[in-house]
Amino acid sequence: MRLPDFEAWAMFACVVEHRSFSAAAASIGVSKATVSKAVARLEVSLGTTLFHRTSRRLALTDAGQSLSERAARILAEAQGAEEQARDAAAAPTGLVRVAVPMSFGLAHVAPAIADFLAAHPGVEIDLTLSDAKVDIVADGIDVALRIADLPDSSLRARRLAPVAIRIVAAPAYWEKRGRPTHPADLGHHACFVYTNLPNAIWHFRQGAEEVAVRPAGPLATNNGEAMLPALRAGLGVARLPDFLVDADIAAGRLEPVLEAWTGAGVALHLLTPPGTLRPARVEALIEFLSERFRRLCQPR
Known part of the structure; x- marks a missing residue:
């Protein structure tokens, strides 16, 4: 049995996340040539081109776009497995990318993030505030909050509280x-x-x-x-x-x-990418936000 080239898949996911071979190499701590060779090796193995490369622009091909979510999942699963295998008493460390609605984020999430950072000094937060719908897989988001009547999707969703x-x-x-x-x-x-x-x-x-x-x-x-x-x-x-x-x-x-009339089943949801394993820093933030917002909004 021929094993998958997990290193190449992980490096492909990093290039997609950073939109650059150079930035991906810097984040991993290897040379750009190493990343380029790994992606080329994966392309040969798959029999397809993953990126359109020019001197000014790097863009995913259709095949690369369809495989990027799986690559991100492979990388996240591996990172989560490594962190779970470490000492459970170790404090969470590293970067967590978070996307939240603008007004709710300013009023409620920003103060919550401040409290979380005070309790977890080893964690860094990249907080995006926008009312536009964010593609959390393509944009490399670890945790997102949405206020909506949430449709079915491949994302993992946790309903935190109803919103009147x-x-x-x-x-x-x-x-x-x-x-x-x-x-x-x-x-x-x-x-x-x-x-x-x-x-x-x-x-x-x-x-x-x-x-x-x-x-x-x-x-x-x-x-x-x-x-x-x-x-x-x-x-x-x-x-x-x-x-x-x-x-x-x-x-x-x-x-x-019209207070006697109810609208759609709008609620505050916490979303994460597909997959069952997550880094400890992400799990810590998920539990913190879930507890913080579970009873924030109550139906009338």
């Missing part, structure tokens, strides 16, 4: 335009649109009745927090998670409506 979604506007807006008594009434209101959703439709449910509303209005943005100034100014209606609007509701700046 509320329909809000300024009291002055409701006084001027009238308070809706049914979700269908929102079709006649100035509704702000969250552009990161692939299908900008608001879904509602009450008992056996289900209603879908397509919002339209004067503001479209890829960040929910960016809607708040226009909301407070009485310019429209938004559908936002409670952690963004609770303070404004408590202060009387915003007023919720």
Whole structure:
């Protein structure tokens, strides 16, 4: 039986992660020639080209793209196996790449990361804040948080907490335009649109009745927090998670409506790439964030 060239697979994964033979070599601590030879060896073994190489650009071929996730998984499994085999009492060390939504990340994840780093001085965090959907495998992300009605995928997902979604506007807006008594009434209101959703439709449910509303209005943005100034100014209606609007509701700046209607099953999820073995530093962060956020958001 001919064994797989695990070293070549690992070096291929590093090149994909760093988008460069030179950067991959530096991260591993070997020469660029060693990495180049390993990838070439893998290409010969597979009978296909993995990269398009020019003097200015390095890009994956279709075959390289399809194999990159498996290569990343092989590398992660090996790293996880090595770390699990080490002394269990050893403190976690190394880099963890984390991707989180912008507003939730600033308000809640950044303080949590500060506490985690204080408790684990050997760990480094590369934190990406973006409301855009991140490909955690292709981008080399170890841990991601998403607030969504999560579809099926090959990613490992842990549901941490439900997130209440509320329909809000300024009291002055409701006084001027009238308070809706049914979700269908929102079709006649100035509704702000969250552009990161692939299908900008608001879904509602009450008992056996289900209603879908397509919002339209004067503001479209890829960040929910960016809607708040226009909301407070009485310019429209938004559908936002409670952690963004609770303070404004408590202060009387915003007023919720249609509270008897529930939306889609939105929740805070923690996602990791496929695979069962993870480095100790990643496991430590997963457990820390899971415990921190499990009861953060409660249904109303």
